[in-house]
Amino acid sequence: MKRWLWLGLGLSGLVASGCGSDPDPGGDILPQACPGTAEAALPAPAVSALSSTPAADGVIITYKPKVSASALAASADIAAAVEREGGTVKRRIPNMNVVSARLSPEAVTALKLHPDVLSVTPNRRVFAMGLPTPPPLVSWQGALNTQGSVGEYTEGLKLVQAPQVWDANNDGVIDTGAPTGEGVKVCVIDSGWDSKHPELKNAFLKGKDFVDNDEDPSDQSEAQGVVTVGGGHGTHVSATILAQFGAGSGGRVGPGQDPNGVVGVAPGASLLVARVLDTDGGGSTDDVIAAVDWCHAEGARIASLSLGAPDPSEAEQLMFEKVWENGNGMLSVAASGNDGKRGISYPAAYLPSVMAVGAVDLQGEYAVFSQYGQELSVVGPGVGVLSATVLGAASLSSVNVGAAPVTSSPLTYTAQGTYTGRLVNCGLGADRASCGEAATCDGFVAYVDRGDLFFEEKARNVIQAGARAVIIGNNVADDGDGTFTLGSANSHWVPTVSVSMASGSALKQLVGKDVTVTTTGLDYQRESGTSMATPHVSGVAALVFSARPDLSAAHVRAVLEKTALDDKTTPGVDEKYGHGLVQAAKAVALARTLPQGGGPLPLP
Template identity: 55%
Template sequence: MKRWVWLGLLGGAVACTKVPERPPVETEDVCPGTEEMSLPTRSQSSLDAEDGSESVLITFRPRVSASAMASTDAFAEDARRVGAHVSHRFPRINTIAANVTPEARAALANNPDVLRVEPNRPVHAFGMPSLSPSLWQGALPPNTRGSTGEYTDGLKAVQAPQVWDANGDGELDVGAPSGTNIKVCIIDSGWDSRHPELAAAYIGGKDFLDGDDEPLDQGKVDGVLQWGGGHGMHTAATIAAQLGAGAHVRPGEEPNGVAGVAPTVSLLVARVLNVNGDGNTANVIAAIDWCVSQGANIASLSLGSVADSDAEKLAFEKAQEAGVLAIAATGNRGTNETSYPAGYDTVIAVGAVDSNSAWAPFSQYGDFVSLVGPGVGVLSATIVGGAPYGDVQAAGTRYASEPLEYTAVGVYTGKMVYCGLGERVSSCGQGATCDGFVALVDRGGGILFQEKARNAIRAGAKAIIIGNNTTEGGGGFTLTDPAEYWVPTTAVTLASTNTLKGLAGQDVTVDVSGLDYLRQSGTSMATPHVAGVAALAWSACPALTNVQLRAVLQESAHDLGDTGKDQKFGYGLVQAKAAVDLAKLRCPSPAP
């Protein structure tokens, strides 16, 4: 009887009371070259420095008769003298970021000029999906004509088309507020300059990871340059995607793509998250400072940490004093737990609701919640080709399928071979050939999908179909490791699996192509809906202050849950038409 180390799928493991000794490993014949291709590559890099140093934020007491810059330079020199390696200076908040050894940290703590030393805590994207082009130089005139098919459920839920397309003809109404002259700064994972949805909106960016002015959602993984998951692209397009600028969409969906809540805003992009959706406090502080320096009106942050930071809090206070309206996600733990920067008083904290305006169970809640926005199954732009779409065709029939996470993209037609559970290379039997075939593999058996795929590939498979063994659907599966060599791999429902088994031996086509739009869920997706509505209301009355605009958004929201402000919905679901009307009513000068 075979024993397997992994006894479960997608995190579900079966406990064993006794694990017997493993039998000798049998040697199997594999197709030439496939053994090397399917070996995973691992990075030996570590976030911990060899000398035991840690990254910290050091805040000093202001020095009398010295400018903020001069004081910060002096502080940095003080830190260097005790062995700190300074990486960032933040004159506005008398803070520097540095790597320090335990000895250096102790010396700084004893310095009477040091107010505090705190960790440069990690921050993460809220709602991260799984997965050197030229950067666009200069903005194009925005499109004013498209299709009402671009109006997503989220867009309609926040009333955006009612503001700039009141007659519903798919065109921007002349003179209607649509975000013009409002600068929105996205602090996230960067963007994809190849995507047409943001070509007219983008006016500049900064990459705080690579230290350049090209904030592309790209980075090296095990030495290989890869595109990220598109988190920043998705949030940016929710705000700024323009009409009629479609890219590659799923068959049957609107060819013009999607429209943003405020389709004529000016977009600034600050990249602080790597391709895995991870970042740190110092870069968030640097990014909000940069947004201020670029004249941003609104900062949208779909990221955070459950720990607060005094330095970060001060940075957002300074941003508010400079006139910026900061908006951030509450987080996706579904708990009564405050995340930051959403939890600071100077930031609008955004939770998520579904298409029925019901509270999303993943949305963090508490007294800090200000507003909610659509955050379940939100359709928006992603990295070009970053949303795989699967299509299986056999005997003239198409079968709906869902690609596995990290699948290769491509089209292959070949004889289909049934490989059972795929527990061995030999599972595909005599039908397998190194010249290529389509492997049909059952889900289950306590074997990870990546093991099934490796065995099929070693047997010669050029494409793989995973057959579900339950009625729950055909997807949500992963190949686990993005660094391995994979072939187009997609999953079908139980009903389709049973039909396809009867077609073994016939030619089957597996087509996994990359789409440019993706549905995602999270408070990350809700946050840009609120930022977009803020841009619409502000463009209706630019004379409003950021504090006045926040009041407009909260007072015009659609109350949900308990009457008045509550822990799950805050003041309610943000409403563009109501917010624009209230902004015009309160405008201290005639609204445009």
């Protein structure tokens, strides 16, 4: 039952007191939070990656190389100068004459006067280039062919012609001698990976975590004994490149998906994982620089970066140019950004050392969120892309009133499980009192209308009122169930789903009836963004390198651009499509015609 606690203060009035009780600004008295729910902290609201610019993570110091000293010794000298100014060294990258550090403004001013210092620039933040929420599940149910292993071939895979390279007769078996990416190392610079996911385990070679500074690039971090798991961005990207045939057998897949999971564009390639993004999808420029350096040192032919920032970094650009020009070079492929405006994000915009990748939908049409500009190289599938994610991180939901099902979509980061209880109308879920006297700590299903507050705040309020499951009704008639998120993972969340405006109106007429809410974990999910387009291009590049390992990065870039499928709306190279949609079969065919070593670059 609901508990209230009152504390008299003389004759002036009464206020609620006790654990979790507090008056709201209007003077109303809130019920106490139900036991075990008061600690459900409100996560920070999710924001678009490039719509905000948080403070830089210190500075990047570029210094003069010393002829009379080794790179390590020169790096140590600058590190010592930082410490003399009261600063803290974050990372040393001797190979690039770079040190990153945290310094006071006064110390930065002093360090700029050091005779060996060339520049001191912000260590800017970078972000994952996936959209914050996936498309609704209802939009992709039944989308894949489920006949045999051919059902592992996703729409994006077919759109870039990958199966035509290694399964020309479409029988679900790799053709003998066909290029599959074998012999090619692809380095995914992202949020890390799920080492337990069967799609990636056999392809993995080595990894490094530049966030936690260890050798385990898992998509998670631990602080004070609490493990926080990321959203699976790096796992999704990696599997698009090189998920294995038949590896997902026994995994949890959604309706219409093949029980064997998915196949990557280059299923024979080898995976290097460089984790530079934290569990919130953010990272620092110095970690990207160090990761690019590490990937190149490990022999990667391709670096895939589904991340970026709105502004350039001189030190970062120099690193990409170095690995591009070194020997046959490393081809860096990066996402153009998701703000739907002119202006490519960085590092994608560094010409010619990085290929900028924009997104198209599964019909090959320009995706409205894809950033565009003259630096755009090519495009790849980036809307509703099906790939692997952290095991169990994706969800499938159902809502039932008696035997009658109600179409729903799970909120991102929802808890998983099943709960049956009385339906209680909690209005907008503005506070713990929103559910009224019908709410008890014995449990109930909260119905909450969309509007005014972040979904995670609504959920926190009704959970503290005793809700064991939450249904959020959309308030936009043509938006279906909506595509909503709880912002971030939280151990106190309960199964939380959304329903359409029409379904919400119907449910509100059934208040007091028993409702069952179920959310089930999945190992694959659809995501959108230029983050998803980028690994398609990286995978095609791996197929070309596999067919012609003697080619340089510049040759492979030229081959991909020359053979890309031009869009029909604006023929020729343009700002929204670049050279067009990458085509693996055409690219491999052209690459095979080039002389040994590549010869002159193919003209676009």
